[in-house]
Amino acid sequence: MDSMAIIIRDDSYDKILTPLAFAYLQAAEGTVVDILFVNWAVRALTEDGAAAMHIHGEHAKDEAMVREGVAKAGLPTEIMDILKALKSTECVNFYACSLAASIFGVNEDNLINEAEGIIGASWFLNEKASKADHCQYF
């Protein structure tokens, strides 16, 4: 696989782990991974938003257990540190959906340096998702 596109919607700590782990796996092999953050997940591309990620709902009480498991697995426990680890592979690109950015308070000022930018979903869907060898939605 040469390229993979991922679209992430959920911003809860536990639900964002899987797409980031999949991206890490493929990037480690040299696959170019393009990730579009939509809806609440776009806030992961800000320092404050990434730091504020928690487990929601009925599993909220298990967050300490989950973070302990993540550390045991060998991953950084903070989402921002995972994003930085992915970026360090030089195979992962992060994009903020412009609609989501507008609604959920992300702009050029608070977007993290690791992100490529705020882009239109049409561009991502046509230039990245449809041309990727594999596309996943979370």
Add this chain to the structure above:
Amino acid sequence: MSNWQPDQTLDTSGKCCPMPMVEMNQAIRKMDPGSILEVIATDPGTRDDISSWCQRKGHELLELSEEGKTLRFTVRKAS
């Protein structure tokens, strides 16, 4: 006991997906073609992950042994 003398050993014991695969890719990238990497893992997912990775990348899985919950892979890097 492996029948092969590894040039490098990577111990991922205790770690889980994706880290054994990430660390293995990082390790083998730095090795010379034809050299041998030994990977020790306790994540049962590595059994299939590493075998299929070898096939995809052209590396040779020389040996896979199991002792209790510990898996030991011996991989020759593609030339």
